[in-house]
Amino acid sequence: MDIRIIDCHAHFGRFAQARVGCPDAESTLRAMDAAGVEKLCISSFLGIGPDCKLGNDMVAKAVEVYPDRFVGYATVNPNRPDEIEPELDRCFEKLGMKAIKLHPAFHRYPIEGSSYRTALEYAAKRRIPILSHDWGRAEFLEKLSTEFPGVKFIIAHTGFWDGRTQITYAGVLQRRPNVFMDLVYSNIFYDALERMVTEVGAEKILWGSDFPLHDLPFQLGRVLFAKVDDECKRKILGGNMLQILES
Amino acid sequence: MEPIIQREIQRLELLDANCRLGPSDLTISGAPTTVQELTQEMDRLGIAEALVYHAAAAGYDPEFGNAQLMKELCATPRLRACWVFMPHHTGEMEKPGRLVPRMLAGGARAVRMFPTVHRFSISGWSVDKLLAELSGHRVPLFLDFGRSHWSEEVVDYDGVARICREFPSLPVVLVREGIGSTRYVYPLLECFENLLLELSYYQPSGGVADICQRFGAGRLLFGTGLPAYSGGPAISMLYYADISFEEKKRVGGDNLRGLLLEVK
Numbered sequence: 001m002d003i004r005i006i007d008c009h010a011h012f013g014r015f016a017q018a019r020v021g022c023p024d025a026e027s028t029l030r031a032m033d034a035a036g037v038e039k040l041c042i043s044s045f046l047g048i049g050p051d052c053k054l055g056n057d058m059v060a061k062a063v064e065v066y067p068d069r070f071v072g073y074a075t076v077n078p079n080r081p082d083e084i085e086p087e088l089d090r091c092f093e094k095l096g097m098k099a100i101k102l103h104p105a106f107h108r109y110p111i112e113g114s115s116y117r118t119a120l121e122y123a124a125k126r127r128i129p130i131l132s133h134d135w136g137r138a139e140f141l142e143k144l145s146t147e148f149p150g151v152k153f154i155i156a157h158t159g160f161w162d163g164r165t166q167i168t169y170a171g172v173l174q175r176r177p178n179v180f181m182d183l184v185y186s187n188i189f190y191d192a193l194e195r196m197v198t199e200v201g202a203e204k205i206l207w208g209s210d211f212p213l214h215d216l217p218f219q220l221g222r223v224l225f226a227k228v229d230d231e232c233k234r235k236i237l238g239g240n241m242l243q244i245l246e247s
Numbered sequence: 248m249e250p251i252i253q254r255e256i257q258r259l260e261l262l263d264a265n266c267r268l269g270p271s272d273l274t275i276s277g278a279p280t281t282v283q284e285l286t287q288e289m290d291r292l293g294i295a296e297a298l299v300y301h302a303a304a305a306g307y308d309p310e311f312g313n314a315q316l317m318k319e320l321c322a323t324p325r326l327r328a329c330w331v332f333m334p335h336h337t338g339e340m341e342k343p344g345r346l347v348p349r350m351l352a353g354g355a356r357a358v359r360m361f362p363t364v365h366r367f368s369i370s371g372w373s374v375d376k377l378l379a380e381l382s383g384h385r386v387p388l389f390l391d392f393g394r395s396h397w398s399e400e401v402v403d404y405d406g407v408a409r410i411c412r413e414f415p416s417l418p419v420v421l422v423r424e425g426i427g428s429t430r431y432v433y434p435l436l437e438c439f440e441n442l443l444l445e446l447s448y449y450q451p452s453g454g455v456a457d458i459c460q461r462f463g464a465g466r467l468l469f470g471t472g473l474p475a476y477s478g479g480p481a482i483s484m485l486y487y488a489d490i491s492f493e494e495k496k497r498v499g500g501d502n503l504r505g506l507l508l509e510v511k
Contacts, residue, residue: 017398017427018397018426018427018429018430018451019429019430019433019451020451020452021451021452021453021454021457022452022453027453031452031453034489035487162273162275163275164273164275186396186397186425186426186448186450187395187396187448187476188476188477188479188480189475189476189477190275190278190473190474190475190476190477191275191277191278191477192477211452212451213426213451213452214426214450214451214452215450215451215452215453215454215455215484216452216487217483217484217486217487217488218480218481218483218484219450219480220480220483221477221479221480221481221482221483221484222477222479222480224479224483225292225477225478225479225480225482225483226477226479
């Protein structure tokens, strides 16, 4: 099976709440090579935590040294709204970032809050994809994705879905061509991916790992062993994310 | 990525240390809960054997569930029985001096305890009579604190340390440790040679190789968490771990086979 593996949701650096086994670019590359992962789309833990600017610098340095292997997410802190637009300008005009990562949980700021509006409007002007740890209410995401049809919206951590209920965002995913979901989650529930494919379609699902918190092969096993055909695996493991990045 | 080759997985002779039989309150339709369904899923994944406890022993009553387990496992040698225990003080379980020999006579060689779900303490005044009996027979003890996410602080690590210290002949296995556990479990692994980790949820990047290098491959047991969780991730993690084939084989099944053989 010849498949390009693109990790749509990974991180970089150390993490306050847990020991990280691969905290630098070189150890990350070794892990990617061992697992056959072509590209990692990264935001730094420093950036989604206390210091966006320094965190964005760390990501930019990794991307600069290994431009074929890392794709940079720009991060912004909604608690300092006046810094958002200048920082996004710096990230996209000077640092070579390709997408935006929002983390309402770490920044303890509601996704529907006004500060994030600045980042959303910025993304809309430049057609920049946005990955958010959380998009809040499905109605809110539907409204946003309709208002900004040029932005690709990625819902993080839908791997938390265990197959017992309906997927919260299923309707939005089905109706909106610019909304996608990533699989990142520590628990990997039995048959959940197979059910997701049935419910929303493989073309809506992106593989991600949360590396270096999570082991790449462990998270890949979710797809590699799934009872779906090779074409589905090809889309999920990288095909879909490549289209998003190339668009 | 090289394809995961079924034949290579079979060479590891995987023995799943964390497998459950029977439906739980959260089991979805189609998940393998019977002996036939479970062994079919093991065949699909390339898992040779599994150590199984019964969902009813965890979610309803240990004695009832253990009896159900023995009834359902009858004549299925690739599924090995693991009984669920609680302390005896309330009369819900036999006294350890009778319970443990009865379990061994029935063919089970491992015990799993759920201190959080079953609401009992692992302090000496609660569990030491039971643990002394298990230790005397060298029965591996799997401690399951009911972790559902890595960020939960559910494990009584001081209690685990006390058990390892007081019963150095007792193999103690922590199940479903997660990425947030490393700063707790590394010092424990360093202090207590009788402590092991089951791997169904332990997925720090490069974590398997790191533990093998620091503490030896003898401290890890492959497990999947079937049928609540998908079996593929733990297999994939072991298959691609940066350790030798011999180490993978030990973690994959030989460590647990050795522990079960040592039961007296």
